[in-house]
Amino acid sequence: MQDAIKAEILLENGVAVRRDYEPVSYREALDYQTARNNAIYEGLAPDLIWLLEHPPVYTAGTSAKADDMLDPRFDVVEAGRGGKYTYHGPGQRIGYVLIDLKQRARDVRGFVHALEGWVIDTLADFGVESWRSEAGVGIWTRDIDGSEAKIGAIGVRIRRWVTMHGFSVNLNPDLSHFTGIVPCGIAEKGVTSLARLGISVSAQQWDEALLARADQFLAKLEQACPPVATSEGNQA
Template sequence: MKTVILKDLGTIEYGEAWALQEQYLKAGLDIKSARFHGETAALEQAIAHYLFLCQHPHVYTLGKSGIPENLLINDQRMKDLEVTFYKTNRGGDITYHGPGQMVAYPVLDLEQFFTDLGRYMRTLEEAVILTLQEYGIVAGRLPGSTGVWLDADTPQARKICAMGVKSSRWITIHGLALNVNTNLDYFNYIVPCGIVDKGVTSMKQELGRKVDEEGVKQVFARQFAHVFEAALIAPAAAVPAS
């Protein structure tokens, strides 16, 4: 069973969280490079796996293949809304992060799991689908699109979890954002994920009540451990796969 170190970063500025992921990515890449060049000491160095959970102050992020015009407001309006903007190196288009969202950044060496990015994305989606199931929310996938959706095969299709990742030599960064108690008004100022004919939703909106965010993180951590057949090691305890 693989071991993944679980770290709850709390509320953290987007750029700081991104820099942290890049730091761990570089550490893993350095070990792989040393192994490639025959450095024997590197053969005994383990590449650690991490799952960072957090939320961000209001921010819009644009993926490397995203269309800038999908941000529908100017700099002054963003300043008025106290929202920042980052152009990132993840996949996908534009999305919003903010208070009331559960953001998960797995930094995994997929060579120790499976070398299939499509399977990786579907596995992340499955962890979210199973999490929502525990709250009585039936979720699934929309063919041809990443993320987790409700009523995906109907005109009422709406996204509850956005995803965008990057992989370098099979080490992953970036991840997913599940709308728990998110203020959905902030999605009105973008074309979410570049999709013009679908809406967004949150657990709060679907359930008609505020949801305990700490509880969602705990459920997601358990389901993540389950789908990746891993043990999450937190400072206090391990969360074994079920």
Template structure:
């Protein structure tokens, strides 16, 4: 069981090329697993963790409702945003500058074979990270992601999540609002959930800008602890 995870910080990168890169890494891991099964081999499967920031983009999950995007094609262009229908779970979400996006492409057979546990662990990584900033947050029953003031009229989402898994290999992941322009969320019904707001870490802390590198380091520390993993850089 390979518990090393290859860490790659891609910086600012377009959604489409990042998605294609994810698919390439994902296929590479799956192909090794297929070969192991067919040839009774015992080749180690690699794990990856991509950190990235995207230009303004809206993505719709495979079970999502297109009506939750409230912009026409021309309005998207006017806002400098793009749109993609993709193969993760969940409905519609926004990615953009000031957001930390994490894509773990891991073989869960190196860790544990439980998708529900995997999602809860992803949420816990973000919960523990935000607690370091004094932010009390948690889960909302039946709604994946990380929320503040759950069960009150002021409930608001700070981190969206959506994953795909095949043969226990994961892709896609989480998007944490750190210094995000929340105005872009006004153009969608986030995750298809009406009547609930979205927030960002800098807003909750009442500061203009949060150190994103520091947040990334905290995320990686908690991920490594929860998954009993070790990050390596090539």
């Protein structure tokens, strides 16, 4: 834990940022999140925004259904977050957000809404209009054929008011890897990426744009978004 903390940069707002540009195994990242969640709860480590990517992996949320696993060609890991199956892999930027909500509005719904808004606003900085959709939790945009498609996924877990997991955004992943699952349990909707939309964005460019809006995201967590959810909750 201490070696990992040394690799972080502490922002003026007291939140630490870690950026990895070599793939980190999903199981390793999950173990670290669990340990960091406990450390934040005990006051031994600051809140953390961790930006990274994984080798190809399918992750199962607490609502995952066996029928949605079509081709387990990659490792399948039970994530402990809300939601169903999703894919992570190279070219997809992950943001794990570990925040002590006891020090903020104690609002699970507000946290998820702010997380979605953070990604939507950052995509807009690259000229991509995106939105929340009744089709399912996540970030949606218009694909090259005009249909609604998912460009980002949201999945969180709250343990003792400290958040885990976060979001993923498709910069330029191999979209064929999503065909091994029914992404997020939504068979009738597609998946897209910035590259598919003709927009080239590196991991570093994405991180810089996202972190430029970090204060805006954190400010939203200071205000409740009623109704307030329970502390031991999951959102997909």
